[in-house]
Amino acid sequence: MSSLGNKRFNSSSLLDDFLIREIMLTHDPDGRQLDSELLIRLVESIFCSTLSDVSDAQPGADNVGSIDMIGSKEPLGCTIYKISHEILCRCFEHENLHTKTMGLLEMVSHFRWEAKAVLVLAAFMTSYGVFWLIKRLQSDNVLALSLAILKRLPRDITMFDPRLKALTSLIDCLVKVTKLVIMIESLPMSCDRKAMAMTNSKIYMATYWIIRSILECSSQIADLRSLRHEQTNLQEKLVNVFKQNHTDNQEVLQTLFSLKNELPFRDNSSQKKMDIFELKNKVVILLISKPELLPIDKLLFLVQQTYDLPQHKEIEENYDILWVPIPSANEWSLDEKRIFEFFSCSLPWFSIRQPWTLKSAVVNFIKQEWNFKEEPLMVVLDVNGMVTNSNAMNMVWIWGAKAFPFSTSREKELWEQENWSLELMINGISPLPTTGVEEGKNLCIYGSENIDWIREFTDKMKKIKDAGTQLQLVYVGCRNSTNQNIQNNILDIINQEKLSTSLTSAKILFFWFRLECIKRSITHQENTDKIAKEVAEFLDFGENKEGWAVFGRVSSTDHVIKLSGEKLVEFFDLFSVWGENVAELGFVGAIESALKTSFPSEPCNHTELVPYEEGLIETRVICGICKRPMKKFVVYKCDVEA
Numbered sequence: 001m002s003s004l005g006n007k008r009f010n011s012s013s014l015l016d017d018f019l020i021r022e023i024m025l026t027h028d029p030d031g032r033q034l035d036s037e038l039l040i041r042l043v044e045s046i047f048c049s050t051l052s053d054v055s056d057a058q059p060g061a062d063n064v065g066s067i068d069m070i071g072s073k074e075p076l077g078c079t080i081y082k083i084s085h086e087i088l089c090r091c092f093e094h095e096n097l098h099t100k101t102m103g104l105l106e107m108v109s110h111f112r113w114e115a116k117a118v119l120v121l122a123a124f125m126t127s128y129g130v131f132w133l134i135k136r137l138q139s140d141n142v143l144a145l146s147l148a149i150l151k152r153l154p155r156d157i158t159m160f161d162p163r164l165k166a167l168t169s170l171i172d173c174l175v176k177v178t179k180l181v182i183m184i185e186s187l188p189m190s191c192d193r194k195a196m197a198m199t200n201s202k203i204y205m206a207t208y209w210i211i212r213s214i215l216e217c218s219s220q221i222a223d224l225r226s227l228r229h230e231q232t233n234l235q236e237k238l239v240n241v242f243k244q245n246h247t248d249n250q251e252v253l254q255t256l257f258s259l260k261n262e263l264p265f266r267d268n269s270s271q272k273k274m275d276i277f278e279l280k281n282k283v284v285i286l287l288i289s290k291p292e293l294l295p296i297d298k299l300l301f302l303v304q305q306t307y308d309l310p311q312h313k314e315i316e317e318n319y320d321i322l323w324v325p326i327p328s329a330n331e332w333s334l335d336e337k338r339i340f341e342f343f344s345c346s347l348p349w350f351s352i353r354q355p356w357t358l359k360s361a362v363v364n365f366i367k368q369e370w371n372f373k374e375e376p377l378m379v380v381l382d383v384n385g386m387v388t389n390s391n392a393m394n395m396v397w398i399w400g401a402k403a404f405p406f407s408t409s410r411e412k413e414l415w416e417q418e419n420w421s422l423e424l425m426i427n428g429i430s431p432l433p434t435t436g437v438e439e440g441k442n443l444c445i446y447g448s449e450n451i452d453w454i455r456e457f458t459d460k461m462k463k464i465k466d467a468g469t470q471l472q473l474v475y476v477g478c479r480n481s482t483n484q485n486i487q488n489n490i491l492d493i494i495n496q497e498k499l500s501t502s503l504t505s506a507k508i509l510f511f512w513f514r515l516e517c518i519k520r521s522i523t524h525q526e527n528t529d530k531i532a533k534e535v536a537e538f539l540d541f542g543e544n545k546e547g548w549a550v551f552g553r554v555s556s557t558d559h560v561i562k563l564s565g566e567k568l569v570e571f572f573d574l575f576s577v578w579g580e581n582v583a584e585l586g587f588v589g590a591i592e593s594a595l596k597t598s599f600p601s602e603p604c605n606h607t608e609l610v611p612y613e614e615g616l617i618e619t620r621v622i623c624g625i626c627k628r629p630m631k632k633f634v635v636y637k638c639d640v641e642a
Contacts, residue, residue, distance in 0.1 A: 016205070023204045026105040027113075033070040034115040036182045039122055044175055046125045050132040051168070083107060083123035090215060091222040101212040113203050114185040117178045117210045124214045128171070131221060153224065161330040167220055174210055174217075181206050234361035239369070242387060248280055252385030256362055257352065265322065266353045268344050273353065281383050283319035283405045285392065288366055289376035291325045291336040291355075293343055301510045305400035307348050315404045323351035326363055326372060332356040380406045394521035397514055399427070415525045420534040422552040422560055424518070426474075429503065429511050441470040442587045446500075447478045448547035449486050451493055453569075457547060458499040460572045467579065469587050473500035477508040479515075479542035515539055538562070551588055561591050571595075609635065 072079065086107055090100045108116040134153060137144035181203055189196065234255075241255045253276045257264050263273035293299055306321060323344070327336050337356070344351045352358065366372050370379055370390055378396060380389040388407035389395070395403040395411050403410060418424055422443055444461065448454050458473060465471050475494055481487050487505065494502045503511060515535060522532045541548055544564050552560035563571060571594075578594035585593055 016201075019208070020201055020204050022102065023105065023208050026102060026109050028109040029112060030110045032072050032110055032112075032115070034076070034111065034119070036112075036114045036118045037186075039076075039118050040175070040179055040182060043118065043122050043125050043178075046129040047171060047175055050129065080119065080123045080126060083120055084126050087120070087123060087215060087218050088127065088222070091219045097212060097215060100215050101208060104211050104215070105208070112185065113207050114178075114182040117181050117207045120211050120214055121174060121178055124218060127218070128221065162332075163220065163224075165331065167217055170213060170217060174213055177206055178210055181210075234359060235365055238362065238365045241385075242369075246385045249282075249284060249381055249383060249385035250276060250280055252381060253279060253284070258359075264353055265350050266344065268323075268346070268351055269348045271345065274350060279320055279322070279350075283383060284381045285319065285321045285406060286379040286381065287321050287323045287349065287376065288370070288372050288379060289323070289325060290328060290374075291332075291340040291343070293323075293325070294376060297506050297509055298513065299347075300506070301513075302396070303348065305396050315401055319404060319406075321349040321378075323347070323349050324358075324366070325352070325355045326358075326366065327356075330360070378406070382407070394517040397517040398521060411521065412525060415522060415528050415531075418528075418531065420531045420560065422550070424531075425515065425538075425550075425560075426511070429507055429514065441472045442551065442553055443472050443474065444549055444551050445474045445476045446547070446549035447476050447542060447544075449478055449481065449483070449490065449545040450547055451490055453547040454490065454494065454499060455497075456569060457549065457572075460569065460575070461500070464572070464575055464579070467575075469579075469582055471587060475500055475502035476511050477503070478545050479512045479539060481508075482545075512539075512542065515542075551591055553586075553588060561588060561595070 083104070086104060090103065093100065095103075104120060105116065108119055111119060131153070134144045134148050134151070138148045139145075184199065184203060238255055241252055246252060257276065263275050265274035265276070265278070266272070267274050294302065325336075325340050327333070332355075340351075340355065370377060376393060377390070378392040379387060380392050382388045382405065388405070388409070389411070392403065392406040392411075395406055395414075399414060403414065422445070426445065446454075446457065448457070454475075461471060461473055475491070477487050477490075484505075487508070491502055491505060494500060516539065519532070519535050519539060522528050522535065538550070541562055541564065546565050547568065548562065548564035549568055550560050550562050574594070578590055581590040581593055584590075
């Protein structure tokens with residue numbers, strides 16, 4: 001192992017020796033002198049100005065004065081211009097970077113080492129400074145705008161922020177290293193020949209890498225022009241590819257995700273790298289969101305709706321969800337990358353392996369064409385790659401995998417099959433109602449933040465159940481609960497005192513959230529005014545914190561019945577009046593029938609005399625006026641004729 005390490009070290013050292021000898025061959029000083037310290041101060045001033053407003057005065061910039069060279073036939077400005085022109089020309093040549101660097105070293109061969117570095121850096125900074133000056137002024141300066149157009153600079157450079165940030169960091173390092181070379185070159189010579197030889201080797205290498213890096217920086221800026229054209233072309237291609245007919249989804253996915261990776265996707269459940277081909281002949285749902293996706297409770301609900309419901313197993317081979325995270329800014333932050341890595345290892349979907357490599361044209365297309373802003377979207381591509389739904393999010397929240405293939409036509413079809421019923425309201429939220437249907441029970445969902453009301457209401461429901469009515473109670477809380485602690489306390493009391501069944505705190509949130517999704521989805525449909533009206537009314541109804549209840553049968557399309565507050569309690573006080581109709585009309589039908597009847601607020605004291613008949617005492621008699629059960633009295637009447 002040690003031998004291998006020594007071989008690698010010797011090999012690297014040998015390459016450095018060859019490079020240093022090649023660099024030294026370009027060095028032919030002729031005594032020209034340059035005040036490198038003054039020039040680097042001016043370079044640093046220009047660089048600092050690109051980092052802040054151009055109107056801000058940089059410390060020391062106004063004290064630089066006139067800088068010139070001694071022993072040169074041409075002025076400093078002419079030399080810098082020639083070097084700048086050479087750098088620009090080299091950007092468009094096809095030679096390798098090393099050859100270009102050696103060419104520039106030949107051009108500055110007559111200068112000292114620190115002068116070589118600072119001259120090339122100053123030449124680069126002239127074009128770099130002009131670039132930023134034009135960009136800063138073009139919004140309100142006609143001259144700057146005209147120059148930007150002439151130079152083919154992109155009007156909006158925000159998409160290149162990550163690239164420019166990296167460029168700024170590199171230039172900052174180049175300035176610091178150049179200052180270090182200047183400082184070392186200004187030191188008195190040492191008598192230690194070995195130390196001097198090592199120091200000089202470092203200076204030669206530093207000068208080489210400064211110039212080489214400057215060429216790379218110049219190429220990056222020049223690339224902004226071609227990148228602007230490339231981004232425009234890609235965005236136009238994306239628009240066109242979605243207008244064309246295809247035999248499969250491969251061309252569309254290749255255009256969207258033409259990343260550098262040969263395996264651009266990852267199956268998060270197995271952590272296996274995936275190719276675009278894996279999605280061929282499948283419906284693909286692009287889950288577009290920020291890296292943090294959703295609050296954890298809603299995220300778990302989304303996993304349930306897409307993977308945990310029984311319907312998913314029937315169609316899991318026919319569709320896949322591909323998570324496409326988009327950062328809040330143009331550049332991915334470290335926190336966003338960490339969040340993405342966490343979720344991509346935890347969720348069952350496919351995801352882009354390195355979403356930060358998505359081209360800015362693709363991100364812009366997603367934002368502009370699919371209107372992605374803050375909230376997650378589910379854009380559905382059919383097996384041919386055509387967009388069949390620009391946002392299937394509500395469909396998934398409402399029906400889960402049952403909504404396959406998640407197209408707008410499927411959404412319309414599902415709404416045509418739906419009625420306003422308890423089944424629609426609670427579908428997928430809890431397994432409790434399913435049990436109720438199997439046993440032939442009626443279902444009551446109720447909510448309140450008043451525990452006294454809950455106790456009174458559930459007590460009356462218990463008496464009704466004891467009378468033989470099949471009824472299941474489920475507490476679902478209130479919409480927009482203002483105090484989570486109150487709701488949690490109520491859930492604890494309901495469970496401890498066994499007042500009724502209840503949803504968990506998380507499922508209460510899902511229940512109301514899903515109803516809001518129903519409201520959003522149905523507003524875009526035709527001939528669904530009745531359901532739209534009912535869901536809007538119920539959402540308002542569910543905000544009553546004092547108490548409310550809804551009665552119905554899950555499997556039935558019959559109208560559900562809503563009652564609230566004290567009127568609800570008073571109505572069930574009269575169960576002895578209308579309860580006899582339960583056997584004939586059913587529990588819900590008896591409630592509906594009774595609600596159509598007007599009951600006086602108090603007994604009317606009406607009296608009826610009925611001739612005695614055998615068994616009459618056991619018969620229940622209802623008052624014909626107030627509809628309350630009548631009390632029985634025995635009346636003895638003197639028969640005069642007898």
